Amino acid sequence: MVGRGVKGRLVLLAGALVLTCLVSPVSAVPIGAFSWDEDPFFGPFFTVDNFSGVDFIGVVVALHTGTVSSTLLLGDLATNTSIQSTEDLTGLQITSATLSFSSTLPGVIVYPALSAPFTAAVIDYHPPAPPVSVPEPATWMFVAMGLVGIAAVSGVRTALARSGLISGSPDGS
Numbered sequence: 001m002v003g004r005g006v007k008g009r010l011v012l013l014a015g016a017l018v019l020t021c022l023v024s025p026v027s028a029v030p031i032g033a034f035s036w037d038e039d040p041f042f043g044p045f046f047t048v049d050n051f052s053g054v055d056f057i058g059v060v061v062a063l064h065t066g067t068v069s070s071t072l073l074l075g076d077l078a079t080n081t082s083i084q085s086t087e088d089l090t091g092l093q094i095t096s097a098t099l100s101f102s103s104t105l106p107g108v109i110v111y112p113a114l115s116a117p118f119t120a121a122v123i124d125y126h127p128p129a130p131p132v133s134v135p136e137p138a139t140w141m142f143v144a145m146g147l148v149g150i151a152a153v154s155g156v157r158t159a160l161a162r163s164g165l166i167s168g169s170p171d172g173s
Helices: 002-021 137-163
Strands: 029-039 043-050 056-064 069-077 081-084 096-102 108-110 119-126
Touching (some): 043 056, 043 096
Antiparallel strands (some): 029 043, 029 119, 108 119
């Protein structure tokens, strides 16, 4: 019985070691918005909002019509400002629009795609994961050897107690 308890504790300890090696996911941070609206006179227009702490450089909206693709070059967008397309897109049957730009943010920016008028999406930023300290291989070897040693001693004591070669219970009481 005690041997199973020690082995159970070893399994829990090994599980805890594995969990310490896992990196928790980094949550997304909204840094802007992208919207598609329709004007009765000029047709579709697109707006990009920047509420991050850095500039959006070379903002481009790629328009897809099913057969032809074109782009709207909106230019640079300073922090805490908005920019809107001014091209007359009357009669253009747009099926989807995709946003792209550059920035100095490290990490990943998720560029939204819109597939219908009167929709909006958030521009998400995923910062890079913080560096994780990883024990050197020798440390892992010492931990593994210690766990194997504890399991071996526990198994030997349990076997000797069951065979009657040592008196008392396997836990030494």
